[in-house]
Every structure is written in C-alpha cells, then in structure tokens.
Amino acid sequence: MEMFRFTKAVDVPQAVQAGAQAKTAQQGAQVRFIAGGTTLLDLMKLNVERPAVVVDINRLPLDKVEKLPNGGLKIGALVRNSDLAHDPIVQRDYSVLSQALLSGASAQLRNMATTGGNLLQRTRCVYFRNDAMACNKREPGSGCSAIEGENRTLAILGGSKDCIATNPSDMNVALTALEAVVHIQGAKGERDVPIGEFFLVPGSTPQRENVLEPGDLITYVTLPPPKTNTKQVYLKLRDRASYEFALASAAIVVEVSDGKISYARVAMGGVATKPWRSVEAERVLLSKGLDAKVFRQAAEAALHGAVPQSENGFKVELAKRCVVHALGMATG
Numbered sequence: 001m002e003m004f005r006f007t008k009a010v011d012v013p014q015a016v017q018a019g020a021q022a023k024t025a026q027q028g029a030q031v032r033f034i035a036g037g038t039t040l041l042d043l044m045k046l047n048v049e050r051p052a053v054v055v056d057i058n059r060l061p062l063d064k065v066e067k068l069p070n071g072g073l074k075i076g077a078l079v080r081n082s083d084l085a086h087d088p089i090v091q092r093d094y095s096v097l098s099q100a101l102l103s104g105a106s107a108q109l110r111n112m113a114t115t116g117g118n119l120l121q122r123t124r125c126v127y128f129r130n131d132a133m134a135c136n137k138r139e140p141g142s143g144c145s146a147i148e149g150e151n152r153t154l155a156i157l158g159g160s161k162d163c164i165a166t167n168p169s170d171m172n173v174a175l176t177a178l179e180a181v182v183h184i185q186g187a188k189g190e191r192d193v194p195i196g197e198f199f200l201v202p203g204s205t206p207q208r209e210n211v212l213e214p215g216d217l218i219t220y221v222t223l224p225p226p227k228t229n230t231k232q233v234y235l236k237l238r239d240r241a242s243y244e245f246a247l248a249s250a251a252i253v254v255e256v257s258d259g260k261i262s263y264a265r266v267a268m269g270g271v272a273t274k275p276w277r278s279v280e281a282e283r284v285l286l287s288k289g290l291d292a293k294v295f296r297q298a299a300e301a302a303l304h305g306a307v308p309q310s311e312n313g314f315k316v317e318l319a320k321r322c323v324v325h326a327l328g329m330a331t332g
C-alpha cells in the first residue's frame with residue numbers, strides 16, 4: 001500500500017471541498033471517499049487503488065431512509081446495506097431491493113457496506129486485482145488478459161475488445177429495475193442522474209465505469225413512488241449458495257391486471273458490464289398473458305446480441321432460464 005493523506009469531513013460541503021482541493025493541490029492526485037471501506041481498502045492493499053488523499057465521510061448526515069412527499073423514497077448514501085435491506089418500507093414497497101441486498105456478500109459485510117459504496121463496487125475480474133497482469137481497467141492501454149484468459153464469470157453483454165468485466169453488485173440490478181435516480185454533489189454543483197445513465201459500458205475507456213467526475217460525491221438515491229400491486233423478485237444463480245457473486249441474476253417488477261401483464265421491468269446482473277435493463281424483454285411481456293412461452297420469448301429478447309467468450313458460453317442459456325424462472329416466481 002502506498003502512502004496517502006487521510007482527512008475527515010463532517011458535512012457534505014466540506015467533503016466536496018476536500019475532493020476539489022485534493023485535485024488541485026497536487027497535479028493528477030486522486031481523492032477517494034471512504035465509508036464502509038469494503039471495496040476500497042482491499043484494492044488499496046492490492047495496489048490497485050492508489051489515492052493520494054482519502055476522505056472519511058462517515059460523519060456526514062446521509063444515513064437515513066426517508067419517505068418523500070411524492071410517495072417515493074430517499075436513501076442516504078451512507079445507509080448501510082443491512083439497514084436498507086431490513087427497512088420496513090423497502091421490504092413492503094421495494095422488496096426486490098431487499099432481496100437483492102440480502103443475496104449479496106455476508107452479514108458482516110452488509111453491516112459495513114453503504115448504498116453509495118455499493119453503487120461504486122468494482123469488478124471481481126481476477127486480472128483487475130492482480131497488478132502483475134495486463135488490465136485496461138486498472139492500467140489503461142495495457143491490454144485485457146481476460147479475453148484470452150480466465151473469463152468464465154465475465155460479461156456476455158455490453159463488453160468491448162478492451163474489457164469484458166461484469167458489474168458485481170446485486171443492489172445495482174434491483175435499483176435498475178426500480179428506476180432509481182442517483183443524486184450527486186460536486187465542485188460544479190448538484191445533479192441527478194437516472195440509474196440507466198449512471199453506469200457506462202467499457203468501450204475503449206474501461207477505466208471509466210460511471211459518470212462521476214473526480215471529487216464528485218454521491219449524496220443519496222431516490223426511488224419513484226411504488227406501483228400498486230406489483231410483484232417483485234430477485235433471483236440470483238451462483239456457484240454456491242452464499243457469499244458468492246452472481247453468474248446470472250434477474251430483478252423483475254411486474255404488475256398483472258385481468259390476467260395480463262400491465263407493467264414490467266426486467267434487469268439482469270452477472271452477465272453484463274453494467275446492470276442490464278432489457279426494454280426489449282419488457283416490450284415482449286407487456287399486455288401478454290402469463291404464459292411460459294411468452295416468458296421464454298422475453299428471455300430470448302433479453303439475451304439478444306449476447307457475445308460469449310471462450311469459457312462463458314453457458315451463461316447465455318443460464319441467464320435465459322434465470323429470467324424465465326424469475327418471471328414465473330413473480331407471477332405465481
């Protein structure tokens with residue numbers, strides 16, 4: 001681990017100022033905000049993350065889950081994953097989020113990990129964490145060891161010739177199905193970004209995973225008012241039953257009226273370079289009956305354009321079955 005400067009912020013303006021100052025104080029210096037530290041500390045020990053300044057944001061007043069006047073929900077960036085998963089409103093109105101959070105990591109990690117940190121969770125690609133190997137995400141321009149190497153767990157959707165790393169978060173998949181909005185504060189002010197626009201596919205710049213600028217702080221996430229009578233399911237398929245990342249997952253939010261699907265949101269995890277919403281699958285489902293053939297057509301649409309790598313061709317069928325099964329569970 002390299003030397004870094006450690007500071008603490010007590011409110012949002014101070015944190016944002018610390019981020020901005022850190023950038024100007026030293027040319028090219030990197031600032032990282034630390035909350036639970038469940039990703040950042042690991043990566044600093046591995047020399048993957050080498051920030052010049054680490055700003056502790058644990059004292060910021062961003063640890064509440066609050067109902068909004070419009071009926072939606074405001075989730076502070078510092079709300080711990082375990083608190084969010086067990087929040088009564090989340091369990092009642094946004095159960096896909098609770099299910100996704102509880103399927104991830106271990107109880108100890110969920111007690112530390114925060115909403116903001118989970119949004120920024122880094123890939124589990126083995127080459128990203130090994131600084132002896134080429135990795136465009138860690139060292140732009142160095143190459144991608146995974147394309148000709150170990151890629152069984154990596155992406156079949158959204159990849160490029162420069163990176164096929166998956167986004168490892170379960171929470172992000174549920175937030176995508178719920179159409180969350182990410183609220184950001186930075187040196188240039190505040191802005192709100194729909195989650196569908198927050199994450200970036202790698203293209204030729206895999207080191208850029210989202211729209212955050214240096215020094216930007218995620219302050220909270222909002223969810224729209226819950227749709228009445230929706231059924232919500234998060235189904236996660238993995239190599240072992242706990243403390244494991246998804247090979248394929250599906251977050252489903254559906255509403256059924258008079259035997260037909262009147263509302264559908266489908267998002268997938270474990271198979272793509274970002275949380276992957278499939279509007280194509282949603283279109284197939286809309287106004288259709290609860291029919292296994294329709295579910296399969298939706299799954300085919302969701303995986304249309306998948307590009308399997310040398311070791312992960314099995315994910316195409318696995319992801320389709322995951323979507324079909326999750327739709328079956330959600331619609332009873």
Ligand code: SF4
Nearest residue numbers: 125135136144163164
């Ligand atoms: Fe690095 Fe992405 Fe290639 Fe993995 S897939 S080695 S993270 S560039």
